[in-house]
Amino acid sequence: MNNWLNIITANAFMPIQGTEIAGKVDNFYAFLLISSLISSIILIGGMAAFVVQYKRKSATDKTAYITHNTMLEFTWSFIPFVIMMVIFYWGKVIFNELRSMPDSASAEEIHVVGVQWAWNFKYKNGIKQYTKDNDPNKQVMVVPLNKPVKLVMTSNDVIHSFYIPGFRNKQDVIPGRYTSLWFKADKPGEYQVFCTEYCGLQHSQMPATIIVKPEAEYTAWLDSNKPSMAASGDGGMNEMANKGLEIYENKCRSCHSIDGTKIVGPTWKGLYGAKREFESGAPVDADENYLKESILNPAAKIVKGYPAAMPPYAGQLSDDEITQLIEYMKVVK
């Protein structure tokens, strides 16, 4: 039981640390462990001491008549209060870090779909099912080392929860909605994934593995496992972008170019991630939210130097189609 000694190194019983944040969580855990130990020694020790020292000696023992002591009571309300505020703040800092998503330009984005009872991982280049030892129950997610990975998660049926003990991170996966989770693994290796929201019969049989590989190996893996269908597309375009291209051909082509020329609306070349300036209002970076808004409701922000000519596509394009369009915009460079 090596674990017992780890109390000193402050990660007693915790799984291996796969990320930098995991280390921070473990430091916090150590603080909680030690402060709780001290508190329980005070409380339980005090109790034990009084039980022994003031044992009843005769049936007619006289006891002290102490009703209260305001100063003492104030002290032991105030000190726990301060400690708890510290714990709250420390926890909040870690929580914010766990939940503040990396910007999508630098992060690797992987879609996760929970179903009863398996995890499906979808990569941008079309890899859908990757399993270990050809066992359909052993889903594997391969991620790059030292690069932020953002998981966009949803469920097809009931609530699941995506839990990676090694990364100290967890997020419920909810049907009808997208939730997200991110991590930046800093040690290569295999990490276990659990479902932690009760989801029925085989709740406990939803294992998956995350394999962290150095970036070069990761890219090689991506290439070697790319479905053949995506290879027939042009260049490095992914499957979703291919669908986006179709929509572009049908609906957008007449006003937006992809080679930098100005037609009616701005070109899409290099659009994604670029800074946009408007007729009114502060400039923003062209990210997913801006693009989606501009498709659904173009009048909200009019790019400087262009007419407000575009009709709203609200009600004409589904969420999926908009995502595909945006994926396509990302590859038009």
Add this chain to the structure above:
Amino acid sequence: MELAIQYSLYIISCVCIFVPLFGFGIAPPTVIGTALSVFAGNAYSLIAQQGILKNFIKDKKDSGASGGLIPILEETQKLIDGIENPGTAMKAESHSHGHDHAEGSHHIIPIPVYVGVLVVLLIGTAITVEVAQFDFGAMNTVIAMLVATVKASFVLAFFMHLKYDNMLNRVIFGSGFFFLMLLIAFSVADIFTRVPVLKAF
């Protein structure tokens, strides 16, 4: 009364703690206003319930001091007594079972008052229906809810005799609405910070 105050004091102190927290999203004047009124109410109940002022006057008088502020303070105390009087019967009664206390006023409201309330309610209904024909945008909901609240308070005050009932029953009923507000406030604090909300259409 004693109990009602104690109960509300503890809720109030909790409110004092969470109002500033929750106030990130609400306009600062609301927060300050609520906090001030809570403190004022708190101070008032302390003075009225624990007789701080009364004791103070008594102390001063015992020590022979008169003049100065004392007459003004005495006037204030009389005013407070006047407000607190409806509660005193109950306060005494909650201490003991005695037969001699006036328990529960069987206040009988005359029929004309009931008829008046009925007329008010019918008019209120007519107003709600009429107003709904016009389009005030989001204000429609607000107007409808305001009229409904006026109607409801008439029903509460007269049909349900709450106007003549003791303080405790009013606090009990008020607490129902208070905790409903908490349910709304905190559910909304979550949902409106993650789902886009429609402000008008």
Add this chain to the structure above:
Amino acid sequence: MSTVKTEDGHFHHAHHFNSLSHQYDSAKQGVWLFMVTEILMFGGLFVAYLIYKSIYAPIFHVGSSYLDVKMGSINTVVLITSSFTMALGIYFNQKNKPKQAVIALALTIVCAGIFMVIKYFEYTHIIHRGLVPGKFFNNPEFQQKVVDFISNMPIENLTPTLSDTAHMKKIAPLYFGFYFVMTGLHGLHVMIGAGLILWVLIKTANGKFGAEYYTPVEGVGLFWHIVDLIWIYLFPLLYLVG
């Protein structure tokens, strides 16, 4: 509370109370506490309504246009009147006039009956048009109207959820989910209330109550007024606002 009227026409309070008015006060406090639970129970529904209405307002707007405001208004008037007659029922009991009290209580039950009959016609009308919650919903016209309404909305007010036509069509029945649950639960309360009023009516007719002791009438009255109170909020929310 086992209060009984003895041979000589006096009322006796239960053994653990000191006096009739002590018992009356306690009973009333109990009823008020119960009213709090009623408020909170319906309150849960109102919270859900508020939240969904602020997210999917068009559904609620179009949905309310499918209800008959006339029937709703008549029902409101009927229920308010019944509240009035209930208050009279208590008044006559306080005044020791059992005959008038019985008439007032009977009128209340009649009003409850009218309310339920109108409700029945409303329900059948709506159900015939296929405007039923979720599983059984069958009215494409309503779904189309919701979508049309959204496409006529000013662009700057749209949210991504609303722009998703297929999604909005799918969730359009939500309004009728709320309509049936809220009015259904309320209707259940009306029926329970009518039953309770019948009970106190019979007791009044048998001379079990008088100016000294009429606690059950008062309690049932409070319950009935709460039913009225909830309807006062339900009516504009479901029929008028949107």
Add this chain to the structure above:
Amino acid sequence: MSQVQSTTQTTTGHDNYLNHEKGLWSWLSTVDHKRIAIMYLISILTFFLVGGIFALLVRGALFNAKPEDKFWSYITPDVYNQFMSYHGIIMVFMVIVPGIPAVFGNFLLPVMLGAKDVAFPRLNLASYYVYLAGAALAVGTLFVGKIDTGWTFYTPYSIKTSTSVVMAVLAAFTMGMASILTGLNFIVTTHKLRAPGQTMNKIPLFVWAIYATSIIQILATPVLGITLLLISAERLLGVGIFDPNLGGDPVLFQHFFWFYSHPAVYIMILPAMGIISELISTFSRKTIFGYTAIAYSSLAIAAVSFLVWGHHMFVSGQSEFAGVLFSIITMLVGVPTAIKLFNWISTMYKGSVRLDAPMLYAIGFLFLFTIGGLTGVWLASTGMDVHFHDTYFVVAHFHYVMVGGVLMAFTGGIFFWFPKMFGKMTSDTLGRISWVFVFTGFNVTFFPQFILGAMGMPRRYFEYHPAYEPLNQISTVGSWLIGFGFLVALVAIIQGLVAGEKAGANPWGSKTLEWQTSSPPPHDNFPITPTVTAGPYEYR
């Protein structure tokens, strides 16, 4: 000086509530709060036995990691999920929530206040039968379709599963109704039926605790009621309020559910705290330290408990803002809880402590509740909870509070008030033996689960990673010790009923009002209505 002077000597022979009337019907139709309490005691002990058997089966199934190694092949994942759900539903809705208020509250509240009965005796009996009806519905699902949602009924799983969820939620609804009626009764009794001189700051702390509990019951249970009704409506009609397929939001369900179920945690623990206040004061023969602080911290806990429910949902997809908001308010609950712990321990300072079986249970409570409370702070902190949420750490934490807290207090309470209830003493030796087994067994069972949670083992797992096997086996062995301990306690109770020696009016030398009447109390509790002149803990 006791609370009242001289009412004991007027004990009238053998006439007490047990032999006041005879025959089964006189029990079933009784409106005497004491008899209703005894009937509740019998039903709750029965359900506790059933729930305990399910717990042992669940633990037994977890002895081995892989399904092929499980020693009893009858337990498949399907059956395991049902057992887990029944353990939760029975223990929460049928044992711990009604437990202390319905048994000890019913028996003692009027006596401690010096009243003849609760305010609405017939309503009290009705609420017992409503409870029984709800329990019958819940047990009925065992024979009609079973239930496998866990006690939380989370949507959309509870909408999709093929088990008889409607019946189960109606059962919980019915039992909630009983709980409302009991709470209502207690509030009015506390307000209106106090004996002359018994002011609000002279009532025993147990009454304060029950009073605070009743407030929560009144305010929180209706929201659970409507939530459960909406689940049935969802299943029968598909109204779509909680079903994401029809536009609903499952997270809103969690909000509604925890608006009740978090305060419900305090419905469970507050009365237990009340019992502990009585036990510690009596067995230290010393005035309770900080009466006002303990009394008002009960109310403070009750009020704040309504503002913290979102800490069950830090990773559920609620917004980050809401998570942080709920976290900081949750920390505030820790303060009144800490106040209580400190006050109980200081009560023993310079006292005269005697470790009879009830006091041993109280000491056990303090020990286990300290651990449960401190780990609660860990879980209230957002950053830590992301790792611990829905792992065995949570399981261990709430068992430390619910079993280590509530059931220890409940058992201690039974040994303490047994002489008052039945006029006979239980065997102290048997009581102590049972404590040793329950206490050690408890720690053996649940302490390893903290470690399992830290290692990342998720809860509600039938099949788990082999690395967790040794600790799970320790845990299972511990569960047998607890089971044995409670059996010994049951033997002690039966032995006391059959062959216990006769108890005097006040065998423990306590000062509260219930000990000033004879044991068992007469039908009307006191021969003459007592006049209270002093506080409840005047040991001088």
